[in-house]
Amino acid sequence: MIKVENLVKHYGDVQALRSINFEVHDGEIIGFLGANGAGKSTTLKIMTSFLAPTSGNVYVDNLNILEHSLEIRKRVGYLPELNPLYGEMKVYDLLEFTAKVRGIEGKNFKKAFSRVVDQCGLEGVIHRPIADCSKGYKQRIGLATAIIHDPKILILDEPVSGLDPNQIVEIRELIKQLGQEKMVVISSHILQEIEVTVDRIIIIHQGKIVANGTSQELMSGFHGKVQLTLEIKNATEENIKALPEKVANITLLNESKVNDHVALTLEYPKEKDPREALFQYALASNWVILEMTPHRAQLEDVFRMLTIEGGADA
Ligand SMILES: Nc1ncnc2c1ncn2[C@@H]1O[C@H](COP(=O)(O)OP(=O)(O)O)[C@@H](O)[C@H]1O
Ligand SMILES: [Mg+2]
Structure with missing residues (x-):
């Protein structure tokens, strides 16, 4: 379980997060929705312990993010917003490199490699330079690097943004499959991109949580x-x-x-x-x-x- 508690983040004068609270339970797929600049990426970076909060805290399986950031990174797979990949690298080499950083080598790498190639459908591009892969494949490759260590939590920042409609459907399917065994948090600024994929929606607006519930709950609490x-x-x-x-x-x-x-x-x-x-x-x-x-x-x-x-x- 993830528990976000009174999270505040200031960048100089910019109050990006103004005390936000929410929980994500095991087995859930959560849509984290908000306009550009609402505070989505900031929240996700803090949850993955890539960024320190100004105040407040995040607990992952009851581990405090400030004190247990290494342990938490083992449990969490994170696909950052712009999915930065090394274009000149071949897919195999990138996965080997990512695994090595995580201390996965030899036999363990072989196992992890065939698992992610299978899960993310990468058979056709293993020996291709990443720069030569389509945008949809690049996103699959990004997902593969995020799950190489088989984390139980997957945090994806705008994973379908910039994809064409067919690619969106493909990546959605893939995320749904991964969601069968993992907790998934997906951010987006476009409701339609994630509405069908997620179990629950949390809406952030100007650094505050303004809604939290299933799509039915959000609608019923709204229009009388x-x-x-x-x-x-x-x-x-x-x-x-x-x-x-x-x-x-x-x-x-x-x-x-x-x-x-x-x-x-x-x-x-x-x-x-x-x-x-x-x-x-x-x-x-x-x-x-x-x-x-x-x-x-x-x-x-x-x-x-x-x-x-x-x-x-x-
Ligand atoms: N490194 C930074 N320095 C200064 N301001 C930032 C920085 N990162 C984000 N911000 C500001 O914080 C707010 C939230 O940004 P962000 O979390 O990236 O929103 P979102 O991902 O929802 O688009 C925005 O006003 C943004 O301009
Ligand atoms: Mg963002």
Whole structure:
């Protein structure tokens, strides 16, 4: 388990992290989401003990990051944001070098090598210089170096950013597979890139955590109101006007005429679905219903609302 406690980081005058708290449990895949400059990379660098916090602490399996940074690095695999690889090196040589730095040599290296080649699908490029590999392969190679020591925790900073849609799907699949046996934290500034991969989403905005939950939890805690489109024929002005009185819990937001029918936008509290009452009212008024569609808030709306200027406080 990882526990992030009251984490603060200042770079000179810049307050990058303003006391953040969250936990990640074994077996979880977490999406760490926030706009550019929100503080994602700073948090991940501190969690991997590459950067010291100004104050606060991180515990990895109850080990304090300040006192046990070496032990923690053994348990954690980290893919930094720009995935810095040595282009002129061949894939095999890079993996051998990375393993050696971690003290994995000889027989142990052979084992680790075939494991990561298998896990990351690198068979085709083992003897190729990294510079000649595609962006998708470079990302796989980065992942292979991050897991060469078979860590139980994997921390990936924007692992799919800059990839084309097919490569994104491939790397997502790979991360999902790795997530079956490891705790994974993936950061991104684009919700859609990680939404389908993760179990839980933590949103950071201007150095503060503004949301933490499954996508369903984030949405349910957010929009209390549902908007509904109702398209009807044969309606008179009077019975449209009477609608909010006759059907409980609805507000008429907008009315527009489209050819021979009327489109209404109605709003109601999420827990008070008025569709049955609407149907009955339509029947009693001799309306023909052409469409009745509730529009639920999308996770995208939640993310946008929480990460626009001042949005988190609103
Ligand atoms: N080495 C640094 N020196 C000064 N400011 C920095 C440094 N690294 C990051 N920052 C600032 O800290 C804030 C958070 O940055 P970062 O953690 O990289 O955000 P993210 O990864 O979410 O884009 C930003 O305002 C950024 O400009
Ligand atoms: Mg970053």
